[in-house]
Amino acid sequence: xxxxxxxxxxxxxxxxxxxxxxxxxxxxxxxxxxxxxxxxxxxxxxxxxxxxxxxxxxxxxxxxxxxxxxxxxxxxxxxxxxxxxxxxxxxxxxxxxxxxxxxxxxxxxxxxxxxxxxxxxxxxxxxxxxxxxxxxxxxxxxxxxxxxxxxxxxxxxxxxxxxxxxxxxxxxxxxxxxxxxxxxxxxxxxxxxxxxxxxxxxxxxxxxxxxxxxxxxxxxxxxxxxxxxxxxxxxxxxxxxxxxxxxxxxxxxxxxxxxxxxxxxxxxxxxxxxxxxxxxxxxxxxxxxxxxxxxxxxxxxxxxxxxxxxxxxxxxxxxxxxxx
Numbered sequence: 438x439x440x441x442x443x444x445x446x447x448x449x450x451x452x453x454x455x456x457x458x459x460x461x462x463x464x465x466x467x468x469x470x471x472x473x474x475x476x477x478x479x480x481x482x483x484x485x486x487x488x489x490x491x492x493x494x495x496x497x498x499x500x501x502x503x504x505x506x507x508x509x510x511x512x513x514x515x516x517x518x519x520x521x522x523x524x525x526x527x528x529x530x531x532x533x534x535x536x537x538x539x540x541x542x543x544x545x546x547x548x549x550x551x552x553x554x555x556x557x558x559x560x561x562x563x564x565x566x567x568x569x570x571x572x573x574x575x576x577x578x579x580x581x582x583x584x585x586x587x588x589x590x591x592x593x594x595x596x597x598x599x600x601x602x603x604x605x606x607x608x609x610x611x612x613x614x615x616x617x618x619x620x621x622x623x624x625x626x627x628x629x630x631x632x633x634x635x636x637x638x639x640x641x642x643x644x645x646x647x648x649x650x651x652x653x654x655x656x657x658x659x660x661x662x663x664x665x666x667x668x669x670x671x672x673x674x675x676x677x678x679x680x681x682x683x684x685x686x687x688x689x690x691x692x693x694x695x696x697x698x699x700x701x702x703x704x705x706x707x708x709x710x711x712x713x714x715x716x717x718x719x720x721x722x723x724x725x726x727x728x729x730x731x732x733x734x735x736x737x738x739x740x741x742x743x744x745x746x747x748x749x750x751x752x753x754x755x756x757x758x759x760x761x
Contacts, residue, residue, distance in 0.1 A: 438618040443611040446586035446619050447551075448477050450593030451515055453623075455485055458513065461597055464491040464500060465517030465552075474519040475553060475612055497526035501550065505535050505602075508548040513597055518552030521606060522566045535602045536577030545600035549593075553609035555647055555697060556729075556745055560609075561736035567646075567698040567729075572604050573675045573707070579603040579628055580675040584649035586617045588672055591626030599628060608647040615650070629673050631681035637667030640759055641685040643708060644695040645671040648746060652695055655751035664759050674704055682708060683716045690721040691758050695751060700728040722761035725754050 441449065455461045462485075463478055469492040472479030482490040493500050497518060504514035518524050524531070531550070538546040556565035572578050579601055583589040589607070596603040634649055635656055642652040649670045656666035669685045671678065686692055692712060694705035705726045712724055727746045735741045 438620055440616045441586045441590070441619040442613050443586045443589050443607070443615045444475065444477060444613055446590035447593055447607060449619075450590040451478070451597070452481070454594055454597040455481075455489065460511060461513045461515065462489040462491065462507075463515045463517065464493050464504060466493055466495050466500075466519050468492060468517050473517060475609065478517070497523050498530050501527040501530040501535065504548045504550070505530065505538075505546060508546045508602075509538070509544060513547045515549045515551060515597060518550065520564045521552045521554035521568055522563050524550070524552070524568060524604075528571075531572070531578070531604075532575040536575045538577070539601065540577060546602045547597075547600045549596045549603045549605055551593075551605035551607060553612070554606045555608040555610055556734050556741060557610045557647070559736065559738050559741060560734075562733035565734040565741070567606075567696070569604075569606050569674055570698055570703055573704060577602070578675060579673065580606070581628065581673050582606045582608070582646040583672060584608075584611070584646050584670050586615060587619050588626050588632065590619055591624055592628065592672065595625040595628055598625070603628070606646065610647050626672070629676040629678055631678035632670040632672055633667070633681075633685075634670040635666065635668040637665040637689060639665045639689060640691040640693060640755055641667045641669060641689045642693045642695055642751065642755070643669045643671065643682060643685065645674065646697065648695045648697050651746060651748050651751060655748045655755060658748070658752055659755055664755065666755065677708070677711070679711055679715065682711055686712055686716040687719045690719055691761070692720070692724050693727060693751065693755055693758055694724065695727045695746060697729055697746060699731050700726065701731050703728055722758050725758055727751050727754050
C-alpha cells in the first residue's frame, strides 16, 4: 500500500469522489489556479475544469450560501475555508440556515465545509484556532476531526456522500508531518465511530486530531513506568461515539480528556457529563482534563508552546490520576 501524508489523503478523498460523482464540486478562495492555500486542490482545475473547481471572492458567508443553495438542488459541494478561524464570518449561514434545513423542510443538504484548523505552527490568534465546539453545539451539523491519513481519506469520502452538512476540520500541523499506508482500494470510514488507537488497562485518554499523537507519545513514556494507557481517538465530535466512550471507561475506570481547544466550553466538558451520566459507577477517580488555556492563541513561539497542551502535561496528569 502507498504511504500518504495527511494532506495527500484528504486530497485523494476529494479527487476520488469528484471522479465517482459529477454532482461533487469544489469552491473556495484560491482553490483553482493557485491550488489552495495549502495545495490540497493543486491540479484539480486542470483535470476537472473551472466549472467544478470554482475560485470565489474572499467572502465566507457567500461561499457557504452558494454551497448550501447548490446542495438543495442535488449537488454535493465541498467548500474550502483558507483557515477555519474565518468560518465565523459564515456563522449565521451555517447555524441558522444550513444546520436547520432538514428540521425545517426535511431537505437534505449534502455539503462539506472543510479547511485547516489548529496551532503549533506559530500562526497567531487568527490562523491557529480550534473552533469545533462552536458547531458541535448546533443540532443538524456533523463535525469531523481526523487524526490519521487513513481516517482523513475515509472520513472525507464518507462526509461527501452523507446527506447532512459536515464540517471537516483538518489539523494543519498534521498536513505534511504524518504519513501512513493508505489503501488504493475503495473504502469509507463511517461518521460517528471512534477508533481505539492504543489498548490499555490502567487509564484511558480520550482525544482527537493532533492531540492523538501527544497522547500516544505520553503513553509510550508512561509505559516505561509500568502505567498502561488506553488511547481513544474520537474522530467525529458530532455525532459522538458514546458507546465507545463508555466502553473505555468500563475497561480502565480512570479517564483523562485531552483537546487542543481552549478549556471552557470545550468538548471535554460534554464528554465528562456523558461519563457522569452513563458510567459513574465505573469510575475509580475524577475525570481530568488537559486542554489549551483560556486565551487567544499566542503568536510568539515560546508563548504558544506554553499555551498548548504538551506531552509533559498529559504525563503529569496521568500520573496524578493513576495514583488517585
